[in-house]
Amino acid sequence: MQDNIVLSVIDTKKSKLKRRLIDELYRAESRTISQLAGLLHTSVPSTTNLIEELSNEHWVRGIGTGNAQFGRKPSLFALNPERYINIVADITVHDIQLRAMNLANEIVEELDVKMGLDLSPGFLSVLREPLEQLSQLLEARNVQTIGIGVSMPGLVDPKRSINHTYPNLNGPGMSMSQLFRTIFGAPVYLINDSQAMIIGEHRFGLAKGKNHVMSVNIDWGVGLGVIVDGTIFQGGGGFAGELGHIQMKSEGGELCHCGKVGCLDTLASASALIQRAKAGLKAGAVSLLAEENLDNLTIETIIAKAGLGDVFSIDLLSDIGSELGRGLATAVHLFNPELIIVNGVLAKAEKAIIRPIEQAIAKYCLPNYRDNLTIVQSNLDGMAKLYGTQAYVLQNLLEQELIP
Known part of the structure; x- marks a missing residue:
């Protein structure tokens, strides 16, 4: 009996060390x-x-030798x-990226x-086919799916795997989580999506090694990911970061899809940019965009025309950046970040969007907050x-002792 207890303690300690080793690698x-x-x-x-044990279990492998000042080079x-592999799905209001990613963060299969x-109500039925x-693409490979991660906009409760903004994903019948699990057989x-973004930046991007960072996701909505004391801040229900729903214009503001005004x-979102561009062009604005079909106007086209010097497009991006900077100033006062990383579809505008953000923060923030603050575009392409999302899946699998 005593021997069994000792062996159990040893095995538990070894399993914990294996998980920590996988995390470190x-x-x-x-x-x-x-x-x-x-x-x-x-x-x-x-x-x-x-x-040796993890190598036999196919978790770890040797990849050559490192540098050594003296003597034999270490393995x-x-x-x-x-x-x-993990299945990683990035679901947006316009499209879905499905990726099978290995433990080196390489894409094995994509759709x-x-x-x-x-x-x-039929969204999940349509989603089943690409999943x-x-x-089927993965069946031809000798791989094992260990986890599934899904990033999406909305009020996501990560503990219960529920998106409150899109209740049709939660059932009745089969929920989206159950659909993924049924097809791929993994947790x-x-x-x-904005929280996934800041995790990616903190693990592999410009936020690596920093303790107080914000990543603003300027997409079809505006989201914020926050790192506080080196840890992602998700809030009590997991909903932290809905920057897009702070009120900026109470009088005469537009109705938001959430039902609030202003x-x-x-x-300051991609949706707002497209709306403003169309309204301006219909009102007779002089612009290179006037050559385009308004029904098919894209963010990429507006950014491209701004790059060609189109004043109307430049002004549109500047206005969006200024409004965003004004909203971010509130978050800067709350979290006092050392770094803000600009992400999302509008990040492709680079300086055309970042400069007005910087100017607005300089205008609306107290000097002590802005003096040690840097604003940059993401370098993760x-x-x-x-x-x-991949890192979040692995973190949960390790914490829940589901691997190795």
């Missing part, structure tokens, strides 16, 4: 045994045994990208669906949400 990409031993606070022989180890998130198609984790979404 995912964060750092590669490490030597000596480095891992230091990070795990265990001996080199014990770490060597852990590496480098990384997560094995060939056996285990883009020209179907946006909506409130119709089954992706599943499902839902996360708000929300930031109505002034639109991958922040996918990276963040």
Whole structure:
């Protein structure tokens, strides 16, 4: 009896060390045994045994040697990208990106669906077909799906896997989480898209190593991801970051899709930009955009025309950036970040959107808040949400002791 208890304690400790080792390798990409031993606070022989066991279980593999000042070069180890994958879905109001990603953050299979998130009861029925198609693509590979992550806009309760903004995803009958799990046979984790974005930035982007960061997601709505003391801030219900629904214009403001009037979404989102552009052109604005079909006007076209020097397009982006900066000033006073990362479809406008944001923050923030604040465009080339969702899945799998 006593021997069984001792063995159980040893096994529990070893399993915990394995999970920590996987987490360290995912964060750092590669490490030597000596480095891992230091990070795990265990001996080199014990770490060597852990590496051997995880290698036999196809979690870890050797990838060559590292640098050494003297003597023999140490062996480098990384997560094995060939056996285990996660399904990552980025669902927006315009389209869906389905990705199978390995543990090296590489895309193994991908499927883009020209179907946006909506409130119709038939949404899940239509979603089933591309999910089954992706599943069939993966059958030809010798891989195991260990987790599923879904990022989307709206009030997402990550603990209950419910999106309160889109109740049609929660049943009755089969919910979206159940649909994913039925097809791929793995645990499902839902996360708000802006929160996924800040996780991606903090793990792999310009926020890495920083403790107080905000990532503004200027998409078809405006969202905010926040890192406080090195940890993502999700709030009591998981809904933190809905910057787009702070009221900016109470008198004479436009009706927001949430039912309120004058929300930031109505002034500083991609939707607001398209609306303003169409209204201006219909009113006779002189612009290179006048050559375009208004029904098919895109964000990319407006940004491109601004790049060509079109004053109307430049002014539109400047107005959007100014309104956004005014809204962000409130968040800056609340969270006192050292860095703001600009993300989303409007981030492609680069300086045309960032400069007016900077000017508005300089205007509306107290000097002490803005003096040590840097505002930059993301360097992850639109991958922040996918990276963040994958990291969120692995974090949950490890914390819930579902792997290895």
